[in-house]
Amino acid sequence: MIVYILKRLAVAIPTLLVLIIVSYMLMHFAPGNPFSSERAVSPEIMKNLDAKYGLNLPLWEQIVHYLWQVVAHFDFGPSFVYKDRTVNDIIAQGFPVTLTYGFLSFIAAVAVGVGLGITSAIRRNSWLDYCAVGLSIGAQVLPNFVMAPILVLIFTLGLHWLPGGGWSFHDPRFWILPVIALSTSYMASITRITRSSMLDVLGSNHIRTARAKGLPNRKVILRHALKPALVPVVSYLGPAFVSMITGSVIVDVYFSTGGIGKSFVDSALNRDYAVMMGVTILLGTLTILFNLVVDILYAWIDPKIRY
Amino acid sequence: MKTLTALSALALAAAAAAPALAQSDHVPAGTKLAKDQTYTYWLQDDIKTLDPDLNQSVEGNEMLLQLFEGLYDQDNEGNLVPALAVSYDLSADKKVYTFHLRKEAKWSNGDPVTAQDFVYGWQRVANPKTASEYAYYIQLMNLENADDVVNGKKPVTDLGVKALDDHTLQVTLSKPTAFFREMLTNATTFPVPEKVVKKYGDDWTKPEHMVTDGAYTLKTWDIGAKIVMVKSDTYWDAKNTTLTQVTAIPIQDTDQALRRYMAGELDRVQIPAGQYPRLKKEYPNQATSHPYSCTYAYRFNVGPNGPKALKDVRVRKALSYGINRDIIVNKILKGGQKPAYTWTHWDTAGFKAPDIPYAKWSEAERMKKAKALLKEAGYGPDHPLKLSITYNTSSDHKKIAIAVQQFWKAIGVQATLSNYEWKVYLDKLNKEHDFDVARVGWCADYNEPSTYLDVNVSWSDQNSGQWDNAEYDKVMKDSTTAKDPQADYTKASKILADDMPLAPIYAYAKADMINPHIKGIFTKNVMNYWYAKDMYRTAK
Numbered sequence: 023m024i025v026y027i028l029k030r031l032a033v034a035i036p037t038l039l040v041l042i043i044v045s046y047m048l049m050h051f052a053p054g055n056p057f058s059s060e061r062a063v064s065p066e067i068m069k070n071l072d073a074k075y076g077l078n079l080p081l082w083e084q085i086v087h088y089l090w091q092v093v094a095h096f097d098f099g100p101s102f103v104y105k106d107r108t109v110n111d112i113i114a115q116g117f118p119v120t121l122t123y124g125f126l127s128f129i130a131a132v133a134v135g136v137g138l139g140i141t142s143a144i145r146r147n148s149w150l151d152y153c154a155v156g157l158s159i160g161a162q163v164l165p166n167f168v169m170a171p172i173l174v175l176i177f178t179l180g181l182h183w184l185p186g187g188g189w190s191f192h193d194p195r196f197w198i199l200p201v202i203a204l205s206t207s208y209m210a211s212i213t214r215i216t217r218s219s220m221l222d223v224l225g226s227n228h229i230r231t232a233r234a235k236g237l238p239n240r241k242v243i244l245r246h247a248l249k250p251a252l253v254p255v256v257s258y259l260g261p262a263f264v265s266m267i268t269g270s271v272i273v274d275v276y277f278s279t280g281g282i283g284k285s286f287v288d289s290a291l292n293r294d295y296a297v298m299m300g301v302t303i304l305l306g307t308l309t310i311l312f313n314l315v316v317d318i319l320y321a322w323i324d325p326k327i328r329y
Numbered sequence: 330m331k332t333l334t335a336l337s338a339l340a341l342a343a344a345a346a347a348p349a350l351a352q353s354d355h356v357p358a359g360t361k362l363a364k365d366q367t368y369t370y371w372l373q374d375d376i377k378t379l380d381p382d383l384n385q386s387v388e389g390n391e392m393l394l395q396l397f398e399g400l401y402d403q404d405n406e407g408n409l410v411p412a413l414a415v416s417y418d419l420s421a422d423k424k425v426y427t428f429h430l431r432k433e434a435k436w437s438n439g440d441p442v443t444a445q446d447f448v449y450g451w452q453r454v455a456n457p458k459t460a461s462e463y464a465y466y467i468q469l470m471n472l473e474n475a476d477d478v479v480n481g482k483k484p485v486t487d488l489g490v491k492a493l494d495d496h497t498l499q500v501t502l503s504k505p506t507a508f509f510r511e512m513l514t515n516a517t518t519f520p521v522p523e524k525v526v527k528k529y530g531d532d533w534t535k536p537e538h539m540v541t542d543g544a545y546t547l548k549t550w551d552i553g554a555k556i557v558m559v560k561s562d563t564y565w566d567a568k569n570t571t572l573t574q575v576t577a578i579p580i581q582d583t584d585q586a587l588r589r590y591m592a593g594e595l596d597r598v599q600i601p602a603g604q605y606p607r608l609k610k611e612y613p614n615q616a617t618s619h620p621y622s623c624t625y626a627y628r629f630n631v632g633p634n635g636p637k638a639l640k641d642v643r644v645r646k647a648l649s650y651g652i653n654r655d656i657i658v659n660k661i662l663k664g665g666q667k668p669a670y671t672w673t674h675w676d677t678a679g680f681k682a683p684d685i686p687y688a689k690w691s692e693a694e695r696m697k698k699a700k701a702l703l704k705e706a707g708y709g710p711d712h713p714l715k716l717s718i719t720y721n722t723s724s725d726h727k728k729i730a731i732a733v734q735q736f737w738k739a740i741g742v743q744a745t746l747s748n749y750e751w752k753v754y755l756d757k758l759n760k761e762h763d764f765d766v767a768r769v770g771w772c773a774d775y776n777e778p779s780t781y782l783d784v785n786v787s788w789s790d791q792n793s794g795q796w797d798n799a800e801y802d803k804v805m806k807d808s809t810t811a812k813d814p815q816a817d818y819t820k821a822s823k824i825l826a827d828d829m830p831l832a833p834i835y836a837y838a839k840a841d842m843i844n845p846h847i848k849g850i851f852t853k854n855v856m857n858y859w860y861a862k863d864m865y866r867t868a869k
Contacts, residue, residue: 053752054751055752059755060755062758062759062790070457070479074460100531104375104377105377105378105380105383105531106383106531106532106533112552171584171585174585174592175588178589178594179588186589186592187578187580189554274553275582276580278555278580280552284553285553
């Protein structure tokens with residue numbers, strides 16, 4: 023198992039390297055410039071700017087220099103657009119926020135999704151099953167940019183229960199709407215995956231055997247059906263977890279949370295090369311890491327994979 | 330018991346009526362102030378920097394007006410109000426200004442604000458090492474040696490700004506500049522604390538380091554979430570500052586911002602396009618609209634990359650005549666904007682618009698003339714003029730482009746729409762000059778017509794259509810030394826109408842919802858300047 027993990031980690035490093043180099047080049051070949059604005063900048067001033075941010079060097083030199091900064095100093099450099107901030111500052115400010123609401127959304131999505139999925143599989147074709155399936159289809163087709171304003175209309179303008187935006191680490195009222203907006207569609211997917219996989223498992227031979235042995239239903243479900251039923255759910259959860267904790271631009275934009283999702287999208291629109299690279303590397307690392315975690319979990323859940 | 334209740338009620342009422350804070354000069358006697366003296370306003374987009382020497386955005390400037398103080402402020406009508414400059418002397422050749430600074434002014438760390446802080450700030454903007462996009466503002470001010478310093482040909486110490494002593498600032502210009510003092514209300518010209526900037530480098534604007542000389546200091550700055558400023562006790566006029574906290578919240582979606590305003594979370598938001606009439610009807614004391622010094626236009630590419638047809642002035646005129654500005658303003662925007670026939674915003678200080686005949690023509694007359702001009706230029710049903718309209722992705726630009734496409738169809742012009750992502754659009758316009766007709770917008774840097782007219786001189790970086798008119802260049806050059814530059818501005822505007830390098834479409838207005846309890850807020854200033862230090866919140 024240890025060897026397996028080490029092998030996977032060894033592959034991760036060149037993967038990241040390729041990610042960095044390819045994104046750096048893509049970014050530079052994209053049209054546009056971080057310093058252009060409605061007010062055209064004179065060629066002399068543009069030259070000063072290029073010199074300050076090292077854009078006057080040949081591309082390969084820029085990449086080598088960048089890699090050295092990142093690897094040796096863990097320094098992603100200054101933002102090209104947020105003049106008084108470094109990329110490290112921007113990530114340090116935004117990532118904890120995103121991590122908080124992303125993690126809460128993950129917990130909510132898994133708890134409700136798995137619970138609802140199992141219940142509706144067990145009570146197949148009952149009103150509860152129909153409700154769960156209906157709800158999850160509804161939640162899946164309702165994109166969060168539609169849901170966010172609806173939530174604000176109901177909970178902020180209508181009921182005056184929750185603030186319509188903003189963020190505080192100390193006040194959970196600020197967390198609720200972002201978490202609902204972010205988790206709902208994941209919740210729906212998890213419900214559907216759990217339900218169908220549970221139904222598959224419940225029809226399989228080993229469950230029939232367990233029932234034939236006269237085991238009580240609760241034990242059959244918890245001890246024999248749950249683990250194999252979760253395999254497809256876990257493979258969904260890895261990428262879902264990464265995409266939740268790295269945030270959502272919709273949530274950040276609608277609720278002014280100050281999370282990293284908006285920084286990522288803005289950096290692409292602003293051609294803020296440094297922030298774009300920093301966030302890409304962060305996302306890439308997390309994706310690789312959690313894919314590894316998922317693979318380890320697989321091995322734990324399903325002995326067939328281990329052997 | 331009854332008396333007691335009445336008495337306590339009286340006492341309560343008295344307590345409530347007593348002003349919670351010492352009344353400032355800005356607050357009329359007898360005003361009942363709210364206990365909570367905070368003000369929260371909306372930002373479309375994040376502030377990119379709070380360094381006065383690096384800022385280039387209107388929103389950043391707005392915030393810097395609260396944090397810093399320069400030589401002059403503006404009042405609601407746009408007139409200059411002495412801030413740190415209590416008086417000034419001007420040399421006979423009108424090139425040397427000597428400003429006498431307010432002696433009691435202090436930085437928020439207690440240091441006095443000195444003339445050297447201005448010198449350092451101005452040199453820092455111009456310094457090529459700072460690489461400020463707004464170095465061009467120093468060039469615009471015509472400071473002596475500004476061009477050479479920005480281009481790295483001369484050291485920053487050669488810039489025409491000197492501290493004669495701690496409280497006397499001497500500025501030398503390369504040529505007399507009529508609007509020089511007007512330019513000093515922009516944050517680019519504000520002093521910066523040399524010691525602090527040198528100590529912390531780029532980090533000096535972080536809340537824990539930042540030192541400012543204005544009525545407010547920076548408390549929190551979370552990108553994408555909020556910026557909080559609190560009252561500065563070291564500000565020289567702190568006793569007249571009533572609002573204790575000013576917060577800005579960036580919300581990209583204007584509809585969401587409006588919802589949060591309705592929920593009471595914001596005191597001021599922009600009204601989304603097209604909703605002003607409805608909101609004015611429903612909330613007459615909250616919906617406001619006032620002229621805002623920016624102009625929206627369609628620029629014609631007359632340069633080497635532009636289509637041959639647009640090099641013909643008759644075609645450019647026909648296209649401009651063909652645009653029905655009233656429909657754009659009254660049916661699409663609906664926020665108090667005005668049809669524009671001049672590039673300079675009509676409400677710019679001192680601006681006298683020339684006589685522009687087509688501004689007064691009826692719609693039918695304009696159409697007739699447009700068709701005739703096109704025919705004269707050789708275009709007609711069997712040889713239609715084909716053009717593309719370039720704009721950056723935005724639903725408002727799109728609506729206008731579609732409308733213009735229809736107007737032009739009526740005079741026999743086939744226009745296609747080319748919509749580009751923002752940064753690509755900027756490259757097409759300013760770098761590659763690769764377009765036929767493009768949407769452009771321009772906002773005044775200072776309240777004077779030259780801020781608009783300078784854009785069209787042949788050497789301007791903003792002249793994306795590469796229009797080159799020797800007469801216009803000469804008039805604009807003359808205007809800088811003229812006794813009455815306004816006459817030159819009128820002449821220049823007339824040339825624009827006659828040669829039509831661009832078709833002005835509308836003059837901006839700023840339509841906002843403002844909490845009626847917020848008083849002292851400027852609602853007329855065309856530059857949209859406002860100062861929280863003059864504002865206060867009344868009790869409900």
